[in-house]
Amino acid sequence: MKQASVLLKAARTAAAGLALAVPLAAAGCEGDVGLSETGSPSSGSTKPASGDEAKARKNLSGLRIASEGDRDGYRRDKFGTRWKDTDHNGCDQRNDVLARDLTKVEKKGRCIVLAGRLDDPYSGKQIAFEKKDAAEVQIDHVYPLALAWRMGASRWSEDKREQFANDHDNLLAVWGVPNRDKSDSGPGEWKPQKGFQCVYAIKYVAVAKEYSLPVTRSDHDALQDFLARC
Structure with missing residues (x-):
């Protein structure tokens, strides 16, 4: 009993x-605000997927090496609408990338990211994001727009430039400080923290191959060194 x-x-x-x-x-x-405790897997992961390193090495060897052209005629609007919804999912690309790369994401409605936490791939620091201070977390083009212009994008159609500027594979949510330091530099002039250099190189090479963009000799050598860290 x-x-x-x-x-x-x-x-x-x-x-x-x-x-x-x-x-x-x-x-x-x-209500309109939702909270995700874990968020999506960060695109800023420091670990490459199986086979990515070998694929990047092969693709790097096939990239054309060229000298930079000049910047004449470059303007940001030459790459179309900023953060256009090119994948037609109803959300603009900036909010798509924030939702993908941040953790502890808070949203208003389905798309608008109000807050979250960034494990910054470029510096290794943890950064708190709030929409009211949006510049703290920026969306970077891994292969910079101005550099792409100098390497041949000036001859592309407007549609192709817009697609390039809004391609998720070329976008990363990063802390504003290293992003301003990076500006339009290639890997031969600027590099992220050592722990992210392998994945950074894999992303850079994949974008260059996808859009048939060449790389400079110094960028090629730096990417080779970064892949050696994988």
Whole structure:
């Protein structure tokens, strides 16, 4: 009888806990702001997927090496609408990338990222993001737009430039400080923290191959060194 009493008490306690949990969970669904505790897997991961390094080495060897052209005629608007919804999912590319790369993401509605945490791939620091201070976390082009212009994008169609500027594979959420330092430099002039150099090189090479962009000799050699860190 004593054992039966203990079991009955435990069952009542569990039922009470379940009853409390249900309204709390339901309450979290109300309103326009949602919270994701983990967010999406960060595109700033420092670990490459299996086979990515070998593929990048092969692709790097096939990239054309060329000298930089001049900057004449370059303007940001030559690459079309900033953060256009080119993948037609209903959200602009900036919010897509923030939702992908941040953790602990808070949203308004389905698209607008209000807050989150960034494990900055370029510096290794943790950065708090809030929409009211949006410049703290910026969206960087891994292969910079102005550099792409100097390496041949000046001869592309407007549609191709716009697609390049809004391609998720060429976009990363990063801390504003190293992004301003990077500016339009290639890997021969600027490099991220050592822990991200392998993945950075893999991304850079993939974008260059996708858009048939050449690289300078110094960028080629730097990318080769970064891949050696994989």
